[in-house]
Amino acid sequence: MTTFESQTVVVTGAASGIGRAMVGVFAKLSANVVAMDIAPLDALAADLPDHSVALHQVDIGDERAVKSAFAQLERIDVLCANAGRLGPMRGPLDYSAQEFADVLSTNVVGTYACVRAAVPAMVERGSGAVVCTASVAGLRAGAGPVPYSASKAAVINLVQTLAFQLSGTGVRINGICPGLVETGMTRGLFEAARAAGKEHKVGQLNPLRRPGKVEEIANVAAFLASEAASYVQGQVVAVDGGLSASHPFAPGKHW
Numbered sequence: 429m430t431t432f433e434s435q436t437v438v439v440t441g442a443a444s445g446i447g448r449a450m451v452g453v454f455a456k457l458s459a460n461v462v463a464m465d466i467a468p469l470d471a472l473a474a475d476l477p478d479h480s481v482a483l484h485q486v487d488i489g490d491e492r493a494v495k496s497a498f499a500q501l502e503r504i505d506v507l508c509a510n511a512g513r514l515g516p517m518r519g520p521l522d523y524s525a526q527e528f529a530d531v532l533s534t535n536v537v538g539t540y541a542c543v544r545a546a547v548p549a550m551v552e553r554g555s556g557a558v559v560c561t562a563s564v565a566g567l568r569a570g571a572g573p574v575p576y577s578a579s580k581a582a583v584i585n586l587v588q589t590l591a592f593q594l595s596g597t598g599v600r601i602n603g604i605c606p607g608l609v610e611t612g613m614t615r616g617l618f619e620a621a622r623a624a625g626k627e628h629k630v631g632q633l634n635p636l637r638r639p640g641k642v643e644e645i646a647n648v649a650a651f652l653a654s655e656a657a658s659y660v661q662g663q664v665v666a667v668d669g670g671l672s673a674s675h676p677f678a679p680g681k682h683w
């Protein structure tokens with residue numbers, strides 16, 4: 429059974445959705461969890477009264493704030509660089525350079541800032557694990573708006589390039605690509621489907637024929653961060669009900 433006893437696990441984007449589930453999963457596995465988010469985290473702590481969870485309100489797009497939040501931690505064994513945002517939903521050619529850059533600033537530069545704040549001490553120690561949250565939208569088209577999808581493709585490459593360039597350091601860096609999951613980011617879609625009586629149609633394009641649950645994503649992050657994945661390096665695992673395994677198909681005409 430995997431345990432993170434005596435280990436410090438930092439989760440960004442911890443106030444909501446997948447990050448919040450990660451905090452719960454790591455706390456149950458006995459980790460000392462450090463929860464970070466741009467949003468207030470008090471509700472999270474109230475939900476986990478029996479666990480060791482420290483809270484830091486920090487914008488990962490602000491490098492100085494990230495540095496100072498991480499500098500308060502004595503030791504980091506695991507970083508789940510999970511915070512991200514969708515950005516505006518517009519037509520493919522309708523983003524200003526600034527709007528595009530704002531999404532990259534959180535999803536890519538912010539992820540990198542967290543890695544940069546956490547990993548040097550891991551390198552010095554010769555051990556540590558990083559799990560970055562990318563998205564199926566970063567694997568190929570069809571799962572998100574242009575800036576978001578490009579930002580998640582960059583996160584996938586960040587994982588691969590860092591894993592390669594951190595060769596021989598003992599630090600493992602991997603990623604996850606969630607499919608569709610109901611969280612703060614996707615709530616509008618789920619609520620609109622519910623309001624139209626079409627909730628049963630959400631998530632039907634993947635072979636498991638349903639949306640994911642936040643814990644199903646968090647469990648894979650915990651596996652990648654754990655000793656059980658000690659020989660997994662530079663990989664980005666799709667946790668998407670099989671969505672990314674198939675070519676496009678006409679629903680109802682599979683074979």
Ligand SMILES: NC(=O)c1ccc[n+]([C@@H]2O[C@H](COP(=O)([O-])OP(=O)(O)OC[C@H]3O[C@@H](n4cnc5c(N)ncnc54)[C@H](O)[C@@H]3O)[C@@H](O)[C@H]2O)c1
Nearest residue numbers: 441444445446466487488511512563606608609611612613
């Ligand atoms: N929900 C999905 O279907 C889905 C699919 C693929 C990937 N993802 C990815 O999963 C991750 C978690 O998103 P979620 O779905 O749980 O959404 P969410 O909106 O519920 O949670 C995201 C959290 O990140 C925080 N955050 C945003 N910008 C931040 C910043 N600058 N600094 C610190 N915290 C910040 C938000 O406050 C929020 O609490 C994101 O990286 C997202 O891109 C989600």
